[in-house]
Amino acid sequence: NSGPSGKMVPVKLLILGAQNTGKTALCVRFMTKRFIGEYDHKKEVTYRCSRVVDQEAVDLEILDIACKSSAASLESSIRWADGFLLLYSITQRLTFLEVPRLKKLIDQTKQSLGRELTRSLTEGTLKERCGFNELSVAEAVSAVEATVFQLIRLVLDQQRPLPDRRSYMLTVRHALTRKLTRSKTMQW
Numbered sequence: 001n002s003g004p005s006g007k008m009v010p011v012k013l014l015i016l017g018a019q020n021t022g023k024t025a026l027c028v029r030f031m032t033k034r035f036i037g038e039y040d041h042k043k044e045v046t047y048r049c050s051r052v053v054d055q056e057a058v059d060l061e062i063l064d065i066a067c068k069s070s071a072a073s074l075e076s077s078i079r080w081a082d083g084f085l086l087l088y089s090i091t092q093r094l095t096f097l098e099v100p101r102l103k104k105l106i107d108q109t110k111q112s113l114g115r116e117l118t119r120s121l122t123e124g125t126l127k128e129r130c131g132f133n134e135l136s137v138a139e140a141v142s143a144v145e146a147t148v149f150q151l152i153r154l155v156l157d158q159q160r161p162l163p164d165r166r167s168y169m170l171t172v173r174h175a176l177t178r179k180l181t182r183s184k185t186m187q188w
C-alpha cells in the first residue's frame with residue numbers, strides 16, 4: 001500500500017516527557033489499540049507500523065526511550081526524530097515544567113544540525129508546527145490516534161518542498177485576503 005508518489009514515506013517520532021506521564025501507554029495504545037495498565041520502564045523500544053495518512057502511505061516509527069537515558073543518548077534520539085510528542089500529566093504540575101525544558105533541548109539540538117530551522121522557527125510558523133491536545137490514553141483510542149496523526153501531518157507538511165507546504169499556501173492566501181480587503185476599503 002503506497003501513496004500517490006508510489007513510495008512509503010518514513011516518519012520518525014520521539015515520545016518524551018517526565019517519568020510516569022504515560023509515554024509507553026500512549027505508544028502501546030496507538031500500536032495495539034489496547035490499554036494494559038502496567039508497562040516496562042527500563043527498556044528502550046521502537047514501535048513500527050504503517051499507516052495511510054491523507055492518501056500517503058507512511059512507514060512510522062515511534063521511539064520510546066528508557067526513563068534513565070543518558071544526555072548523549074537523548075540528544076542522539078532527538079537528532080534521529082522528525083517529530084516529537086511531549087507529554088505531561090494534568091495532575092502533576094512538575095511534569096508540565098519538563099515540557100519547556102525538553103522543547104528548548106529539541107530546538108537547540110536541531111539547530112546545531114544546521115538545518116533550515118532559523119526560518120521554520122520564526123514566530124509565525126512556530127505556532128503552526130505545534131499542536132496541543134488534552135487526552136486520556138486509558139479512556140479512548142480515538143484521541144490517541146488523532147494526536148499521532150496530527151503530528152504525522154505536521155511532519156509530512158514540513159518535509160514537502162517549501163512552495164508545496166500548506167503553511168506557505170496559507171501565507172499566500174492571507175496576504176491576498178489582506179490585499180483584497182484593503183483595496184475594497186480604499187474604494188469606499
Ligand SMILES: Nc1nc2c(ncn2[C@@H]2O[C@H](COP(=O)(O)OP(=O)(O)OP(=O)(O)O)[C@@H](O)[C@H]2O)c(=O)[nH]1
Nearest residue numbers: 019020021022023024025037039041067136137138
Ligand atoms: N488513569 C490513567 N492512567 C494512565 C494513563 N496513561 C498512563 N497511565 C498510567 O500511568 C502509569 C505510567 O504510565 P507509563 O506509560 O508507564 O508512563 P511512562 O511515561 O512511559 O513512564 P516512564 O517510562 O517511567 O517514564 C501507568 O500505571 C499507566 O497505567 C491514562 O490516560 N489514565
